[in-house]
Amino acid sequence: MRHYLDFEKPIAELEGKIEELRHLSDGGELNIADEVARLQGKADRLLRQTYTKLSAWQKCQVARHPERPHSADYLAALIEDFVPLAGDRLYGEDRAILGGLGRFRGHSCVVLGQEKGHDMQSRVTHNFGMPRPEGYRKAQRLMQLAERFKLPLVTFVDTAGAYPGIGAEERGQAEAIARCIELGLQLRVPVIATVIGEGGSGGAIALATANRVIMLEHSIYSVISPEGCASILWRSAEQNQEAAEALRLTAQDLEKLGVIDQIVPEPLGAAHRGRDKTMAAVGDAIEEALQALGRLDGGTLKAQRRDKFLAMGQKGLG
């Protein structure tokens, strides 16, 4: 049973009808195949129409779609010989950030990714993709591992934000994120970050100080969630849509602002309707980035990354 978003209602109805007809056709009716094809064509047109003009708020919904491929899916699809590594060697293991060694299309690399989970139990295990300081300190550990063995670092960003809790504060959530950013900027290996769903504020940038930042077409990346922004600036959580619009959090706006380097298009009806295709396309983009960056020496990689961030904020949306 597919999970439909509120704005997908007409599509849901059509697809429901198609499903019904398919069941009937098992009974052996004749002209049903034509009817199914006609409806399918209509559904595709509707999908295309809907998805080419998604509002910022609708993109937030798509980016958070429960069936959208998550980090664990990308690891399974793109990384061979994956060796998961756990723990920050200081306090604990945070399953909101997956990490380890693996082989990406022949290249040995270090991988990090925020994982939200796909059902109730795994969501709890992964803390809904909201890392605690342990997660960021594990990330630091793996960054250092990448540096030591001169392996490229590939990250997948998908988090609503770092976890706001008492323990997280006590153990220095802010310091853990700050140190991640610091370390990420110092690395002398290629760093490639892909925002695959939700890039939530400081919790996201901690894994995204990359030489190349890639974003999926319908993913979002923002300083604050639209809900948070609405409750602060509009003093009402009802203004999510306006806030999403104002924050300019879509991949398209972020590319114009020079904050991200590349957008990977999603299949018709977004990543959750073509999971394998999406993940392969992300893989292609990462491979291309790796090839380009692989030619640069450590000093150049570090300088390029610093310069890239220093150049941001020179232009607005004009």
Added chain:
Amino acid sequence: MNWITNYVRPKIRALVSRTDIPDNLWEKCPACGQMIFHRELEASLRVCPSCGHHMRIGAKRRLELLFDEGDYSLIELPETIADPLRFRDRERYSERLRRSRSATGRQDALLVAHGTIGGRKAVVAAFDFSFMGGSMGIAVGEGLLAAAKLAIAQEAALIAVPASGGARMQEGILSLMQMPRSTVAVEMVKDKGLPYIVLLTDPTTGGVTASFAMLGDIHIAEPGAVIGFAGARVIEETIRETLPEGFQRAEYLLDHGMVDMVVERKDLPETLGRILRLLGERRPEAEVVPLRPSAGDEAGEAKARQEATPRLVGEPAGEAKGEAGEAARASDKPAAAKTKTPAKDEPERDPAE
């Protein structure tokens, strides 16, 4: 109508309200409720004389307080793009910005100044909480970069004094990007071997804490300052529990290992000065230190310290002569390497055998 409500009315209000201010000779301590006479409050550096509560102070006052004899020079900060997203909530960001500028007479939330603290060269980047909650946007990020460059040019220490609610939402993703950008600023200073000290004041939260403010060589906090990543309300809503007593206060961070010390406002200049003098006593490069195991004299050391403000290359005499212990320690390595070459080789040979 808009012009009247947005422009004329505030002007009139401003004219009317100005007459109210002189009546305000007494201020109430927000912590203990004590009424304090304004002169007394100023004399105590806006610290409540009865309960010791540290009230917030502006960036100008902060600079006066930190620099020797209150003497400093402000630098002009680079002009940056205003309202890059053309952001609008219930009102335009450009309008909020304009109002904050006219109310404070500042361009943005950061002031950068240089001078001396405890006789040592220092660049201070101080936030003004009264300017849009001290929030960090492009202008603040640029200001921090300018401060870092100034510190490097002057071979001075960099001291950041955040008082900020975090990132400036109205600049969207570009405010988030100030986290890596301010971190680059800090890295530039650290790369040059210059001290970077953070003085955390009330409040330091959000993206500011999670970037340059937690990357100091040394972290000093003012008593009672709220320092944290997530806002207390957000945490309460997430975990649906009441927060422990003193949560996210400076003393709480001290107990949890996030700051080195909590220092009262009146003691800040002296503490900073002492730290800067200790950190500033950089040993000369080990290679150029002559091996001189004789003991130095105390007087020479004190004199050297007084003169040691700018350490000129090729003149390491003061420190090398005075701090014989230090010099000996510094030269320990190269000396050992030079004189005992065979000894150094031994462990290398060992595993092979």
